[in-house]
Amino acid sequence: MTEFVTICEVGPRDGLQMAKTIMATPTKIAWIEALAAAGLREIEVGSFVPAKLLPQMADTDAIVRAAVAIPNLTVVALAPNLRGTQAAIAAGAHRVSIPVSVSEGHSRANLNRSPDEQVAEIARIVAWLRSENHPAELEVACSTAFGCSFDGVIPEAQVLRVVTALAQAGVTSIGLADTVGYANPGAIKSLVRAVRAEIGPVLHGLHLHDTMGLGLANALAGLEAGIRDFDSALAGLGGCPFAPGASGNIVTEDLVFMIEAMGFRTGIDLQALIEARKILHAGLPAEPLHGHVAKAGIPRIFRAAA
Amino acid sequence: MTEFVTICEVGPRDGLQMAKTIMATPTKIAWIEALAAAGLREIEVGSFVPAKLLPQMADTDAIVRAAVAIPNLTVVALAPNLRGTQAAIAAGAHRVSIPVSVSEGHSRANLNRSPDEQVAEIARIVAWLRSENHPAELEVACSTAFGCSFDGVIPEAQVLRVVTALAQAGVTSIGLADTVGYANPGAIKSLVRAVRAEIGPVLHGLHLHDTMGLGLANALAGLEAGIRDFDSALAGLGGCPFAPGASGNIVTEDLVFMIEAMGFRTGIDLQALIEARKILHAGLPAEPLHGHVAKAGIPRIFRAAA
Numbered sequence: 064m065t066e067f068v069t070i071c072e073v074g075p076r077d078g079l080q081m082a083k084t085i086m087a088t089p090t091k092i093a094w095i096e097a098l099a100a101a102g103l104r105e106i107e108v109g110s111f112v113p114a115k116l117l118p119q120m121a122d123t124d125a126i127v128r129a130a131v132a133i134p135n136l137t138v139v140a141l142a143p144n145l146r147g148t149q150a151a152i153a154a155g156a157h158r159v160s161i162p163v164s165v166s167e168g169h170s171r172a173n174l175n176r177s178p179d180e181q182v183a184e185i186a187r188i189v190a191w192l193r194s195e196n197h198p199a200e201l202e203v204a205c206s207t208a209f210g211c212s213f214d215g216v217i218p219e220a221q222v223l224r225v226v227t228a229l230a231q232a233g234v235t236s237i238g239l240a241d242t243v244g245y246a247n248p249g250a251i252k253s254l255v256r257a258v259r260a261e262i263g264p265v266l267h268g269l270h271l272h273d274t275m276g277l278g279l280a281n282a283l284a285g286l287e288a289g290i291r292d293f294d295s296a297l298a299g300l301g302g303c304p305f306a307p308g309a310s311g312n313i314v315t316e317d318l319v320f321m322i323e324a325m326g327f328r329t330g331i332d333l334q335a336l337i338e339a340r341k342i343l344h345a346g347l348p349a350e351p352l353h354g355h356v357a358k359a360g361i362p363r364i365f366r367a368a369a
Numbered sequence: 370m371t372e373f374v375t376i377c378e379v380g381p382r383d384g385l386q387m388a389k390t391i392m393a394t395p396t397k398i399a400w401i402e403a404l405a406a407a408g409l410r411e412i413e414v415g416s417f418v419p420a421k422l423l424p425q426m427a428d429t430d431a432i433v434r435a436a437v438a439i440p441n442l443t444v445v446a447l448a449p450n451l452r453g454t455q456a457a458i459a460a461g462a463h464r465v466s467i468p469v470s471v472s473e474g475h476s477r478a479n480l481n482r483s484p485d486e487q488v489a490e491i492a493r494i495v496a497w498l499r500s501e502n503h504p505a506e507l508e509v510a511c512s513t514a515f516g517c518s519f520d521g522v523i524p525e526a527q528v529l530r531v532v533t534a535l536a537q538a539g540v541t542s543i544g545l546a547d548t549v550g551y552a553n554p555g556a557i558k559s560l561v562r563a564v565r566a567e568i569g570p571v572l573h574g575l576h577l578h579d580t581m582g583l584g585l586a587n588a589l590a591g592l593e594a595g596i597r598d599f600d601s602a603l604a605g606l607g608g609c610p611f612a613p614g615a616s617g618n619i620v621t622e623d624l625v626f627m628i629e630a631m632g633f634r635t636g637i638d639l640q641a642l643i644e645a646r647k648i649l650h651a652g653l654p655a656e657p658l659h660g661h662v663a664k665a666g667i668p669r670i671f672r673a674a675a
Contacts, residue, residue: 276661355582
């Protein structure tokens with residue numbers, strides 16, 4: 064039986080938050096619908112952060128409410144704290160993604176809190192969700208796990224300390240994020256193994272950026288280390304407003320091509336995915352669209368995994 | 370002890386032959402000198418083909434004669450046949466790279482010969498070199514080993530037939546080329562293992578293109594399968610004039626970054642390599658320069674392998 068790899072499209076959140084202009088709400092919804100129609104089953108559609116910080120995300124409540132009407136789609140929303148989580152749940156998000164920076168520098172810049180303070184906030188979120196007996200999923204994304212543009216090299220022990228604290232706080236799904244794109248395939252394999260040794264199957268997925276061009280090589284390293292969940296963004300949109308030098312997410316189209324060409328199944332129709340770029344381009348005409356497969360065209364030898 | 374990975378820069382040959390304009394001879398020489406000064410120890414500097422077919426390569430004789438004056442540099446020249454090989458040797462090339470297409474379609478388009486006819490030509494080249502008792506190295510590059518834009522999927526058995534015939538003809542160094550960029554990491558590992566099982570250490574290296582964005586992931590797969598020799602081109606120049614849809618070679622700068630970040634040694638100074646792009650840009654101002662590391666800058670956490 065063909066093994067399945069889950070791709071969570073983060074363009075509408077991680078991609079749009081870096082865009083110079085703001086995509087109109089109906090365009091966002093049309094884009095998310097097209098992504099879901101292409102076969103994506105998980106989409107991070109926005110973040111519940113103050114509109115004055117990220118005006119591109121001001122309509123997240125409306126976006127979540129529209130997205131949950133799409134059949135067979137897990138709607139993910141980012142929330143940096145309990146208040147945001149409550150708003151995400153109220154809007155109907157199926158999963159809330161909470162960031163915690165492993166590095167002090169990025170944590171201060173991004174969340175205005177230390178990593179320990181954010182772990183404590185996440186413990187409060189876990190406790191609140193339990194008290195509500197709410198079925199929504201919680202996932203924690205460990206930012207700057209492979210290096211930080213403020214703090215430089217991040218020792219594995221520092222990541223292990225944070226993931227262990229999160230697991231002890233009751234978090235059951237943790238992802239590792241190469242927020243600034245400093246990872247390399249060796250570091251990916253090493254950290255995945257070290258984290259898995261600490262928290263086992265609580266390690267969920269990888270969130271990779273393509274700053275140095277190593278994005279797909281890093282995804283391959285993750286795949287070989289047993290990871291079966293990856294974030295990516297259509298046309299490689301994205302970055303981090305609070306991580307200088309970070310560039311776009313790995314390109315969903317190219318990631319799907321690689322994974323399917325290797326014989327894994329993603330459930331995604333590559334041609335339909337490429338078509339969805341048109342909506343993105345119409346909604347953000349000034350934004351450069353990345354991706355090799357869309358430019359070269361799907362080669363005649365490509366066969367999606369069956 | 371840190372393991373060494375050899376990178377052969379093919380920009381002056383594979384890169385320039387696709388350029389829309391012709392780089393002036395003194396600029397080519399200055400560029401090759403800068404590449405060598407950055408630490409590259411193998412450079413494919415041109416090809417001995419009729420000037421009417423590839424006018425960009427018309428000065429290859431002069432380029433080889435200038436390049437062999439650079440200390441500690443293995444000067445490689447491409448030659449499609451015995452006549453070209455004799456010209457390369459006469460100019461002083463240390464190594465001659467002979468292409469053979471695994472696929473009939475690309476072989477006809479590129480060499481106007483069948484694969485078998487080219488294997489026979491290579492046997493004549495081996496015999497001539499032996500009769501001359503010449504110390505020049507011979508390397509054969511198997512084009513379209515991972516798929517062909519004319520013939521589509523290339524079964525492994527077809528590649529094995531060609532490499533076995535080459536080894537029997539006395540060829541002692543064979544590379545596998547993903548001429549059109551159709552490879553994926555699974556195919557790389559599978560073919561490398563199958564070819565090594567047939568011809569052992571005669572399998573030398575990989576020549577990869579980044580058409581689908583999988584170039585570095587494919588290089589990683591090769592590295593993991595034990596390959597320690599890779600071709601690449603500064604700024605990802607290149608393609609194949611007789612392979613529709615093929616795009617540039619893998620980017621030398623990004624490849625060096627990945628390999629060094631993983632703890633292998635390349636002997637290449639990444640900053641000097643990035644500086645060499647200026648000469649390339651001055652010599653071919655209309656050509657787009659690719660590469661993530663040059664754009665993002667070498668991150669502060671990067672340490673070259675010692």
